[in-house]
Amino acid sequence: xxxxxxxxxxxxxxxxxxxxxxxxxxxxxxxxxxxxxxxxxxxxxxxxxxxxxxxxxxxxxxxxxxxxxxxxxxxxxxxxxxxxxxxxxxxxxxxxxxxxxxxxxxxxxxxxxxxxxxxxxxxxxxxxxxxxxxxxxxxxxxxxxxxxxxxxxxxxxxxxxxxxxxxxxxxxxxxxxxxxxxxxxxxxxxxxxxxxxxxxxxxxxxxxxxxxxxxxxxxxxxxxxxxxxxxxxxxxxxxxxxxxxxxxxxxxxxxxxxxxxxxxxxxxxxxxxxxxx
Numbered sequence: 001x002x003x004x005x006x007x008x009x010x011x012x013x014x015x016x017x018x019x020x021x022x023x024x025x026x027x028x029x030x031x032x033x034x035x036x037x038x039x040x041x042x043x044x045x046x047x048x049x050x051x052x053x054x055x056x057x058x059x060x061x062x063x064x065x066x067x068x069x070x071x072x073x074x075x076x077x078x079x080x081x082x083x084x085x086x087x088x089x090x091x092x093x094x095x096x097x098x099x100x101x102x103x104x105x106x107x108x109x110x111x112x113x114x115x116x117x118x119x120x121x122x123x124x125x126x127x128x129x130x131x132x133x134x135x136x137x138x139x140x141x142x143x144x145x146x147x148x149x150x151x152x153x154x155x156x157x158x159x160x161x162x163x164x165x166x167x168x169x170x171x172x173x174x175x176x177x178x179x180x181x182x183x184x185x186x187x188x189x190x191x192x193x194x195x196x197x198x199x200x201x202x203x204x205x206x207x208x209x210x211x212x213x214x215x216x217x218x219x220x221x222x223x224x225x226x227x228x229x230x231x232x233x234x235x236x237x238x239x240x241x242x243x244x245x246x247x248x249x250x251x252x253x254x255x256x257x258x259x260x261x262x263x264x265x266x267x268x269x270x271x272x273x274x275x276x277x
Contacts, residue, residue, distance in 0.1 A: 011103040011131045012156055012179040015054055016214050016235065025231040026180075027052065027273040028216060029266055030107060030240030032059035032075035034084025036251035036258075038092045043255060044247070047263035049102035052270035057134070057238065060089050060108035066137065071241040074248065086116045090128045097129035105132035105158060105179065118146055122153030132156035132179040140176040151178065158182050163203055167210075174211035180236065181211050184219045196226055204233040224272035231276040239269055 019026050029048050033041045045056050061079035065072060093104055106125065113121050113135065125133070133155045140147055140159055147157055156179030161170055163185070174181055183204060185197055197203070200217070207215045217230040218238030230237045243262055250258040 009126070009129070009131045009154060011101060012055065012105070015103050016180070019054065024274045025234065025276055026054045026214070026216060026236030027227070027266075027270040028055040028057055028218070028236055028238040029053045029243055029269075030057035030059060030072075030218075030238060031243060031247060031262075032061055032072060032079050033089040033092060034061055034079030034082050035075040035244070035247055036078055037082045038084060038088050040251070040255055040258060041089075042092050042095050043259050044262055045096050045102070045104070046099055047259040048266050049100045051263040051267040052274065053102070053266050054236070054270075055103045055105065057105055057107045057240065058089065058093070060086060060106050060112055062109045062112055064111075065109065069241060071244045071248070075244045078248075078251070086112050086121065087124075090124050090130070093125070093130050094128040103131045104129065105134060105156070106130055107134050107136070109136050110138045113146075118149050119153075122150045122155060126154040130155065132158055134158040134160070134182060136160070140173065160184055161207055163197065163199070167206070170207055171210045174207065174213060177211070177213045180214040180216050181207060182238070183207055183215055183217050183234065185217050185221075185230070196220065196229055200230065201233045208235075224268055227269050228272040228276050231273045237269075237273050239266075 016026060031044055048056060061076040061084050063080060065076050133150055150157055158179050159173045159177035160182045161173050185200055204215055204217060214235035216236035216238055217234040221227055221230055221237060221239050222242035227237045227239065243266065246262050246265055247258065250261045
């Protein structure tokens with residue numbers, strides 16, 4: 001049973017609209033919930049928001065994260081080892097909402113949602129203050145009823161497009177995406193790269209031509225220069241593995257030092273993105 005339509009949060013929509021009004025692009029950061037533990041995740045999200053991050057991608061740790069490179073896989077392992085559960089991640093978002101209205105989307109895989117229960121997952125996530133969801137291994141045409149449940153509960157469902165996506169498929173993904181359309185700018189898994197693809201401008205332009213949703217660029221972006229370059233073509237820029245490596249480097253030390261180190265780097269990256277007109 002799908003359940004009744006729930007009131008939808010407009011934090012994602014309002015965020016992009018506010019940024020556009022100031023002629024600014026969105027800076028989105030990814031961290032894995034529970035790395036090194038959920039109390040640290042709570043403080044990291046608040047620190048990132050204060051540092052100028054516009055949207056938080058919060059990874060729900062999974063034991064077989066096939067789209068993730070070594071940094072994010074290791075983060076998932078650390079999170080699971082610390083005892084992180086789906087219920088714990090949802091509860092952490094509820095704690096965050098007592099302090100911040102920064103938009104939060106879950107970055108996860110289908111298995112944890114099915115194991116938790118689709119309707120329960122959707123209902124509890126929305127009640128806690130989650131705004132959207134990116135299911136890495138669920139193309140939108142593979143299980144429309146499941147996506148309907150998530151959307152009816154009030155979650156924006158973000159879709160992925162890649163360099164190899166045909167034009168007709170781009171149109172379908174753009175029409176199916178809610179919140180924003182995530183452009184995976186290179187093939188393979190997540191991880192830092194020395195350079196960005198040479199065809200980035202052309203690829204992003206082709207997506208923006210068919211998408212009413214904002215197009216945000218991710219996978220492989222780690223420096224302020226790369227972030228600014230990607231922001232020149234997209235509506236937003238996503239940085240994950242680079243920040244996750246900082247969490248790995250500082251996660252065993254005092255929490256305040258961990259949050260300060262990650263927030264400081266996020267502030268530099270956010271400034272690079274926000275400085276692009």
